[in-house]
Amino acid sequence: MPDSIVTYGAYIEGRRASAQGIAESLDLVRKHNSEFEGAKAFLWVGLHEPAAPEVEWLAEVFDLHPLAVEDAVKAHQRPKVERYGDSLFMVLKTIAYLDHDELTATSEIIAAGEIMVFLGADFVVTVRHGEHCPLTEVRGRLEDQPELLARGPAGVLHAIADHVVDRYLQVADLMQMELEEVEATVFADVSSRDINRIYQLKREMLEMKRAITPLQSPLAALPQRRVIPSEMREYFRDVGDHLSRVCEQVESSNELCSSILQAALARSNALANEDMRKISSWVAILAVPTMIAGVYGMNFDFMPETKQVWGYPAVLAVMVTACLLLHRGFRRNGWL
DSSP: OOTEEEEEEEEETEEOOOOSSSHHHHHHHHHHHHHTOOOEEEEEEEEEEEEHHHHHHHHHHHOOOOOHHHHHHHOOOOEEEEEEEEEEEEEEEEEEEESSSSOOOOOOOOEEEEEEEEEEESSSEEEEESSSSSSSHHHHHHHHHHHHTTTTTHHHHHHHHHHHHHHHHHHHHHHHHHHHHHHTTTTSSOHHHHHHHHHHHHHHHHHHHHGGGHHHHHHGGGGGGGOOOOHHHHHHHHOOOOOOOHHHHHHHHHHHHHHHHHHHHHHHHHHHHHHHHHHHHHHHHHHHHHHHHHTTTTTOOOOOTTTTTTHHOOOOOHHHHHHHHHHHHHHHTTTT
């Protein structure tokens, strides 16, 4: 058995059956379905980052389409739902929130991955890329509730889609908390580092938006597919409603992040202008004594007050008075 296969199991009447090997399990499932009309036994095979030969081997067993197999191996696909003969191929983007002690300009907040699902009448093959969002929890929850597994392969697809969308909502809520924290500090002392943090958060929000938004159309069209039983269509519509809610929240958070970034830039420019006004004010104040000292430092023989006893203190008094008047004027205008 290929190393990339995480686990596999044949499910009959919602219960996991014991069987040796994938081919034997598939024969067991198909034999049961042929003997009992309306039975929904199926085989679920889970893979993690498989190599091409491993997926091609499964493609021969389940008669998977070569184009879908190629997409499953290469990954980096947009969310989509495609039909190949009697099977369905669905791509789901997964996202995970990475914990961090402090948000910095280089922090990675969102980790993205992919889950590809091959869905047939009696099999489900899941191919996962990325270390986050494992399906062990989904499989365990389904095995604890046989009535969910009794729905057949469509029930597994619904559980996976619902799990992925629920993770979207969790990450969206955590990102919202990050935004609120950053928003609270915008009108404090804004530095270039703060703006870099906000820009990093904005970039992560865009990555999250690219992962979530394209899934809306494929998921909305999924209930209309013939491979989805009529009794399961309402469940997929419910997942689509949850996804719409997440997309609205992400769009709102993205707009808020843009507003925070603009406010931070405006605040930074305002602080820079305030500093420039202070510097200009002190330059103007110091320019007066510098000019007077420059005039009297030219050492001409015929200059007024140079031979008077009171000349030196008078010039100093003029300098101090001019500086005080300028300082008072700048403070009154809010420059100092």
